[in-house]
Amino acid sequence: MTVAVIAVLLLVVAFLVAAAVVPFAPATASTATYRPPTASAADVRFPDYGATAVEADGFPESLTTSGDRKPRSIASISKVVTALVVLERKPLRPGEQGPDIRFTPEMAALYGQYAAQNGEVAPLPTDLRLSEYRAFQVMLMKSANNYAGSLALWAFGSMDGYRKAAATWLDAHGLDDTTIMEPTGLDPRNTSTATDLVDLGKLALADPLVKQVVGTAKATVPGVGDIENSNKLLGMDGVEGIKTGTLDEAGACLLFAATYQRGGRTVTVIGAMLGGVDHDSLDGDVRKLLHSVADDFHTITLTNAGQTFGTYQAPWQDEVDATASRAASLLVWGPTDVTAKTSLEPLTFGSAGERVGSVRFTVSHHDPVTVPLELDRSIEDPGVWWRWSNPFRGVELDRALVG
Known part of the structure; x- marks a missing residue:
């Protein structure tokens, strides 16, 4: 076996090893648009005196x-x-x-x-x-x-x-x-x-x-x-x-x-x-x-259990949703302003049901309400065959170069 062949084989082995072990970058995370609940104006019946x-x-x-x-x-x-x-x-x-x-x-x-x-x-x-x-x-x-x-x-x-x-x-x-x-x-x-x-x-x-x-x-x-x-x-x-x-x-x-x-x-x-x-x-x-x-009292629904507030996208599988872990509602009086701020944690792999962030509801005249977000299904390692067939796709390049 010539030196050139051995060199090629070593390069191939090095490539396969590198492709198999280089860490992936976190999945791309994006938040969903929140449509707040609406309520009509209060209709209070006052007398016309005093x-x-x-x-x-x-x-x-x-x-x-x-x-x-x-x-x-x-x-x-x-x-x-x-x-x-x-x-x-x-x-x-x-x-x-x-x-x-x-x-x-x-x-x-x-x-x-x-x-x-x-x-x-x-x-x-x-x-x-x-x-x-x-x-x-x-x-x-x-x-x-x-x-x-x-x-x-x-x-x-x-x-x-x-x-x-x-x-x-x-x-x-x-x-x-x-x-x-x-x-x-x-x-x-x-x-x-x-x-x-x-x-x-x-x-x-x-x-x-x-x-x-x-x-x-x-x-x-x-x-x-x-x-x-x-x-x-x-x-x-x-x-x-x-x-x-x-x-x-x-x-x-x-x-x-x-x-x-x-x-x-x-x-x-x-x-x-x-x-x-x-x-x-x-x-x-x-x-x-x-x-x-x-x-004029009414209960507003801030979120339903399983409602999507964000998604994670990894190169090797379809989008995985970050969903509300529980329902949340609030008793309010009259028209009420509601805003939601979603925070998603960096994530490469994760199991279904794993907490991956939270959504914080700000409701006028009320204390904020925070609901945990969880993965609706797993983000799993795609395995060595996907890594070899998709060399260095989605890898964390900075860490790869340092390595």
């Missing part, structure tokens, strides 16, 4: 308002502030009755004082002793002004002490457009905006005891008798509270909350409607508003 605000808790995009935005008299909605301020001084948990309140002559005198102003009052017999919880029931359910005043005197010693405590509490909770002069709401200078009252409603529902009391329809209180909740919408259309208000300067008012099941979760809608003519017409307008807000 001031109204409504928001679904946890859905800040749902906050919508109607009417003026100036502070208005809020009447007995003031008692919600009284309840929360008193509870800060005299904490009480659900299931507890709390300490007994001995009603003093000063407290008893409030009956005549508030009755003379046409305010709602409840019996307060001489030497009556009631638990803190029972007193809260009479104040919030029956809206008895003499019990609101009595609780303020019991907790703070004087009306001036209550007023200062209420101002401090409002400031601490960011209710900058709310002013409370006294605990009942009979003073028209107790004012707030509809949006501030929505925030007040959130604070009320966050307190388990207040939420329990304002959601109670009827109760029997020793020394007082049978009482009914002044909120006639309670139990209708998902309404679970919160507080009525009526005053010549304020009109008919309602701070309300209702719960609905939407998209497999409980959604609470909180609102305030001020300046109604009477409670019958106001209640009808609240029901229309609640229905319209609830109907």
Whole structure:
């Protein structure tokens, strides 16, 4: 065998070895175009009077308002502030009755004082002793002004002490457009905006005891008798509270909350409607508003399981898709903007189901949602015969040259 033949054979062997072992470059990766879901504009039904605000808790995009935005008299909605301020001084948990309140002559005198102003009052017999919880029931359910005043005197010693405590509490909770002069709401200078009252409603529902009391329809209180909740919408259309208000300067008012099941979760809608003519017409307008807000919830599909967000192309086989490993959806309110950003990892070979990247959905007013991407089938080594018949196709040339 001549030297030339041996040299040729060595070159052939070297070529075959090189073709068989030179590493491939990563498969070509490309991302797919994402078509976001669409939703129609919200259609919220507001009354044509006063001031109204409504928001679904946890859905800040749902906050919508109607009417003026100036502070208005809020009447007995003031008692919600009284309840929360008193509870800060005299904490009480659900299931507890709390300490007994001995009603003093000063407290008893409030009956005549508030009755003379046409305010709602409840019996307060001489030497009556009631638990803190029972007193809260009479104040919030029956809206008895003499019990609101009595609780303020019991907790703070004087009306001036209550007023200062209420101002401090409002400031601490960011209710900058709310002013409370006294605990009942009979003073028209107790004012707030509809949006501030929505925030007040959130604070009320966050307190388990207040939420329990304002959601109670009827109760029997020793020394007082049978009482009914002044909120006639309670139990209708998902309404679970919160507080009525009526005053010549304020009109008919309602701070309300209702719960609905939407998209497999409980959604609470909180609102305030001020300046109604009477409670019958106001209640009808609240029901229309609640229905319209609830109907604007919908679940959007961000991706279906197996949906393609990218592809890998290797020289030796057809495209392999990078697909969503799971479905993802989101409960939203009203029109919502959705964008998707796909990230694919460099890949030469891979097994079906292997994670190869992710897609991150950015949804307006919501936290981002990230879904892993996986190969829908394997990218396998083509084998030595393909390498020899397609010499150096798809190889990583830089590494080959270095080698």
